[in-house]
Structures are given as structure tokens and as C-alpha cells.
Amino acid sequence: MQNYSLTDTFIRPFDQGQEIALATSALKVFYDDHEALHGVSLPFERYKITALIGASGSGKSTFLRSLNRMNDTIEGTRVTGSIMYRGVDINSKQVDVYEMRKHIGMVFQRPNPFAKSIYDNITFAPRRFGEHNKEKLDQLVEQSLKDAALWDQVKDDLHQSGLALSGGQQQRLCIARAIAMKPDILLLDEPASALDPISTSTVEDTLLQLKDHYTIIIVTHNMQQAARISDYTAFFYSGTAIEYDETRKIFTRPKIKATEDYVSGHFG
Amino acid sequence: MRRLFSDELNDLHARFSEMGMMVNEAIFDSVKAFVNHDKALAHSVIDNDYHINRREVDLEKRSFEMIALQQPVTSDLRMIVTVMKASSDLERMGDHAVSIAKSTIRVKGETRVPEIEKVIAQMAAAVKEMVEQVLDAYVKEDAEAARQIAEEDHGINDFSSQIYSLCIDEMTRDADTIVGSMDYMLVSSYLERIGDYVTNICEWILYLKTGKLLELNSNAKEDGF
Numbered sequence: 001m002q003n004y005s006l007t008d009t010f011i012r013p014f015d016q017g018q019e020i021a022l023a024t025s026a027l028k029v030f031y032d033d034h035e036a037l038h039g040v041s042l043p044f045e046r047y048k049i050t051a052l053i054g055a056s057g058s059g060k061s062t063f064l065r066s067l068n069r070m071n072d073t074i075e076g077t078r079v080t081g082s083i084m085y086r087g088v089d090i091n092s093k094q095v096d097v098y099e100m101r102k103h104i105g106m107v108f109q110r111p112n113p114f115a116k117s118i119y120d121n122i123t124f125a126p127r128r129f130g131e132h133n134k135e136k137l138d139q140l141v142e143q144s145l146k147d148a149a150l151w152d153q154v155k156d157d158l159h160q161s162g163l164a165l166s167g168g169q170q171q172r173l174c175i176a177r178a179i180a181m182k183p184d185i186l187l188l189d190e191p192a193s194a195l196d197p198i199s200t201s202t203v204e205d206t207l208l209q210l211k212d213h214y215t216i217i218i219v220t221h222n223m224q225q226a227a228r229i230s231d232y233t234a235f236f237y238s239g240t241a242i243e244y245d246e247t248r249k250i251f252t253r254p255k256i257k258a259t260e261d262y263v264s265g266h267f268g
Numbered sequence: 269m270r271r272l273f274s275d276e277l278n279d280l281h282a283r284f285s286e287m288g289m290m291v292n293e294a295i296f297d298s299v300k301a302f303v304n305h306d307k308a309l310a311h312s313v314i315d316n317d318y319h320i321n322r323r324e325v326d327l328e329k330r331s332f333e334m335i336a337l338q339q340p341v342t343s344d345l346r347m348i349v350t351v352m353k354a355s356s357d358l359e360r361m362g363d364h365a366v367s368i369a370k371s372t373i374r375v376k377g378e379t380r381v382p383e384i385e386k387v388i389a390q391m392a393a394a395v396k397e398m399v400e401q402v403l404d405a406y407v408k409e410d411a412e413a414a415r416q417i418a419e420e421d422h423g424i425n426d427f428s429s430q431i432y433s434l435c436i437d438e439m440t441r442d443a444d445t446i447v448g449s450m451d452y453m454l455v456s457s458y459l460e461r462i463g464d465y466v467t468n469i470c471e472w473i474l475y476l477k478t479g480k481l482l483e484l485n486s487n488a489k490e491d492g493f
Contacts, residue, residue: 208272227337228272251336 004258006038006238012245014043021046021215022067022104022185027081027091029062029071036062038239039081044185044232049207049216051226051247054236055267063236064187064219068104069097085185102129105178109190111170113162113177118145118154121162121173122180129181140180147213148176149206168199172206179214186210188218192225204229223263227251235259273338277347280330281407284351287323288403291358294320294365295399295462299392302372302455303385310369320362327355343476350476354406357465357472361399364458364465371451371458378448384434388455391427395459398424398466405473414473417466418484424463431456 014020023043029036037059044050052060062071069090071077082089090100113121122144123137131137141158145151150172154165162173171191178186188207192200207216207229220226226233227247234244235258243250243259254260261267294313301309331352334340340348398420405413435449467485474482 224339227339248333248337252333 002261004237004242004261006240006242008242008256008258009240010243010245010255011042011241012232014045019046020044021085022217023084024063024067025082025084027063027066027079027083029059029066030078030080031074032076036239037066040241041081042234042241042244044215044217046215047211047213048231049211049218049229050232050234051230052217052219052234052236053221053223053226054262056221058236059239060219060234060236061189062239063241064189064217066091067185067187067217068101068106069095070106072097101183102181103183104185104187105181105183106187106189107171107174107178107191110194111167111174113165113170113173115161115163117159118162118165118173119158121177125177125181144176144180145173147179147210148172149202149209150176166199168195168202171195171199171203175203175206175210179210183214185215185217188216190219190221193221200225223251235262237262273334273340273344276330276334276338277344280327280334280348280351283323283327283330284355285403285407287320287327287355287358288399288406290316290320290323291362291365292396292399292403294362295368295392296396298365298368298372299389299396299455299459302368302375303389303392305372305375305380307373310372313369314366317362317366320359324355324359327351342479346476346479350472354469354472357468361462361465364462367458368455371455375448375451378451379442379444380448381434381438381445381452384431384438384449384452387427387431387434388452388459391424391431391456391459394420394424394427395462395466398463402466402469402473406469409473409477411474411477414470415484418470421463421467421485424460428456428460 020043025041026039027037027041028039040059040063052064054060065071066079067083071079079091081091083091085100085103088095090104114124116124119141122141126137126140131140142151142155145154150169153169154160162170165173175186175191192203195203204225207218210216218230230247232244233247233250235242235250235254235256237258243254243256245255250259251263254263258267294316297309298313300306301313331348334348335345398417401413401417405417431452435453438445439449471482471484474480474484
């Protein structure tokens with residue numbers, strides 16, 4: 001397998017006028033003594049979709065999971081560097097992780113609705129955070145399901161189990177559940193990899209609609225998906241962000257050889 | 269259909285049709301300038317060609333990006349290929365309009381032959397009609413209309429032969445008209461070429477609808493080879 005340089009990188013600069021929703025600086029992740037991520041500094045523009053691509057083990061999921069401190073729960077994991085969100089380094093110990101996750105939500109690879117009704121799936125977290133007004137909760141359920149493009153299909157039976165839905169619908173329920181907390185940023189870890197092409201297309205359309213109100217960062221193994229829906233793409237290789245640029249540039253004329261080889265399928 | 273992709277495809281459609289209108293206007297103006305001996309209008313046709321060329325590059329760039337980012341297949345892919353190929357035909361048509369405009373600037377002051385200019389104006393009107401029809405057929409994706417429009421190219425070729433004979437007669441009769449007649453023949457051949465490009469676009473419309481690459485009115489057949 002060909003080895004690519006980890007120092008030959010290109011990270012696009014952002015203009016002053018572009019609003020940055022989240023930015024990492026020298027982010028490193030250690031699993032015990034093993035350094036899995038070698039100091040990644042990436043800014044994410046607000047109301048855009050950024051795709052993180054790369055082979056298995058390249059560090060893209062590790063990076064995504066650090067963005068809302070999911071790696072904290074893994075024993076022996078250490079994350080250094082900063083993650084700036086609204087002027088606060090959310091990687092610092094003082095930050096209330098649960099409060100932070102209200103702003104930075106996550107949707108996982110496999111649809112994982114709670115074994116509860118659709119209604120309860122969505123209102124679970126808001127109720128835990130003290131919202132008990134029935135009218136407000138009803139509104140929240142309707143709005144979240146509409147935003148996730150699921151309302152029309154489930155509005156007549158919100159009390160059926162979330163597990164009774166199809167895979168694509170379950171994943172959109174998970175998106176609705178994540179956005180019920182009205183986060184600023186939505187992190188998605190391969191949200192369509194367990195879905196068939198039709199459900200994938202529906203989820204992609206949903207994401208394209210959501211970007212009007214949310215900043216979306218998505219990890220995907222599916223390069224075509226990254227090409228189709230994202231505004232920016234970051235290519236990860238061996239724990240390093242090798243190239244980060246507008247998606248149309250990454251897929252038509254990338255600057256780095258490793259990126260070119262990966263997106264054109266000649267990698268390794 | 270995927271929302272973003274269909275939006276981009278509609279946009280591509282619209283920009284291509286707009287380019288068609290720009291080219292049609294260039295052809296119309298170039299002939300108008302030629303017949304009216306209007307040097308200023310001829311200059312403006314030459315200047316405007318820059319925008320037509322830019323539009324072709326823009327359409328190519330968009331098409332490449334859509335292929336790279338959206339991985340279109342079947343009719344979506346054919347639509348993009350059609351725009352890429354047909355826009356290059358349109359661009360060449362624009363170049364011929366420029367050549368006609370250049371002839372206008374060159375011919376000014378030479379001895380003119382109103383009778384031939386009248387036939388050139390008729391030929392230009394027929395070409396303009398064909399260009400308008402082909403743009404309409406493209407928008408409607410009308411394969412049957414495309415076949416019919418390609419047939420009309422024979423009429424354009426007849427005009428070309430007629431102008432050729434008239435010019436030869438005129439040059440034989442009066443040597444003062446030789447330089448002007450040469451330009452008439454050139455302009456007629458530019459219009460004839462524009463008709464050929466319209467036929468190409470007809471072929472792309474058929475490809476778009478059927479997926480088959482067909483040759484309509486091959487030149488070799490027309491010339492009896």
C-alpha cells in the first residue's frame with residue numbers, strides 16, 4: 001500500500017465574512033498511549049453541510065465524536081486541544097457536557113429510537129430538561145417531525161412505537177429527536193449507511209432542508225453522498241485532516257494527491 | 269428526484285436556453301447588419317460574442333461539476349451531455365455570426381447587388397426560424413420536431429446553391445462585383461454552416477430522448493458522394 005505524506009496538507013482559509021459555528025484547534029485524541037488523531041484544526045461554517053470522509057481508521061469518526069465529547073465515555077481516552085463554540089472551549093473540564101449537547105446534537109449510524117412512542121421519543125429530552133407544558137411539547141413534536149420530513153407520514157398515530165417505523169423513518173425520527181432540543185449543530189455519524197437507496201435519498205433531502213437552520217457535520221463512507229449533499233469536505237488519512245476545501249473542488253480538482261486517489265478510488 | 273440535483277438541472281436548462289437566445293440574436297443582428305450595411309451593429313455582434321463564449325465555458329464547468337458531484341445516470345446523464353455538446357454547437361454558431369459581422373465591415377463601400385442581398389436576407393430568415401424552432405424543441409424535448417427541423421436544412425442548402433449561382437452570374441457580368449460577391453458567398457456558407465449546427469442540435473435532442481446517437485442529413489449524402 002502506498003504511503004502518503006501527513007505533512008502535505010491543505011486546509012482552506014475562511015473569509016472574515018463567513019460565520020464559523022465551531023472550530024477545533026490542534027485537536028488530538030489518545031486511546032491510552034496511542035495517538036489516534038494528530039492535532040486537527042478545522043473550522044466549520046454556519047448553516048453549511050461539511051462532510052468528513054476517509055478510509056476506516058482514518059480518524060474521521062473519532063474526530064466527530066470528540067466534537068460533542070462522546071469520547072469522554074471511553075475509558076483511557078484523552079482529548080487535548082480546543083473546540084471553540086460561541087467563544088467557549090467546550091473541551092474544557094468546566095463545561096457541563098449535558099448542557100453542551102443541547103447545542104451540539106448527534107445522530108448515530110444505526111437508527112436507535114427508544115422503545116417508546118414517536119411522541120415520547122421526541123419529548124424525552126425536553127421533559128428531562130424541565131419542559132412539561134403539553135401544548136409546547138405538542139408543538140415541539142410537530143415542528144421537529146416536520147423539520148425531519150416525517151410529520152406527514154406519522155401525524156395520525158404519534159403514539160405508535162418508534163420501532164414500528166421503517167429504517168429510513170426511524171433514522172428521521174432520530175434526527176427529529178436530535179433537533180427537538182433545538183441544537184445549533186447537528187453531528188451525524190454515517191446516518192444513511194444502514195438504509196436502502198430510497199431512504200438514503202429521503203434522509204439526504206431532509207439534511208439539505210435542515211441546513212437552512214442548522215450547521216451539519218456528517219461522517220460518511222459514501223463518497224457520492226458527500227459529493228451530493230455537502231458544501232465542504234474534509235479528507236482524513238491516518239489521523240490527520242489532509243485536505244479541507246469546498247466539496248466541488250475536492251471532487252473535481254483536489255490539491256493533494258492522497259485526496260485525489262481516495263475520491264477517485266485509486267487509494268492505496 | 270433529488271431536490272438539489274433537479275434544481276441544478278433546471279438551472280442548467282435555463283442557462284442553456286438563454287445561451288440559445290443570445291446566439292439567435294447574434295445571428296439575426298449579424299445578417300441585419302450585413303443587409304443594412306450597419307457597421308456599428310456588426311461591431312456589437314463581435315463584442316457580444318465574448319459573452320456567448322463565456323456562457324459556453326460556464327455551462328461546461330457546471331456540467332463537469334454536476335457529473336462529478338451528482339453522478340447522474342440514464343436520462344439525467346444524457347441531459348447534461350446534451351447541454352455540453354449542444355452548447356459547443358451554439359458557440360460555433362455564434363462564431364459564424366461573428367464572421368458574418370466581419371464581412372459586413374469588410375464589404376462596406378464595395379459594389380453591392382440588391383438582388384443577391386435579398387436572397388441572403390431570405391436565407392437568414394429561414395435559418396433564424398430553424399434556430400428558434402430547435403431551441404423550442406430542446407425545451408420541449410420534442411424528438412419528432414427535431415427530426416422535422418433537420419429536414420428543413422435541405423431548404424437552407426438550396427438557398428446556398430441559389431446564391432452561389434447568382435454570384436457566379438453577377439461576377440461574370442460585372443467584374444466590379446467580384447469582391448462583394450465573394451463576401452456574399454462567404455456569408456451564405458456561414459449561414460449554411462449554422463444550419464448544419466442546428467442539425468447537430470437536433471441530433472442531440474434525439475439522443476436525449478432515445479439514448480441513440482444518430483446522424484441526420486449527413487453532408488456526404490447531401491453532396492452525392
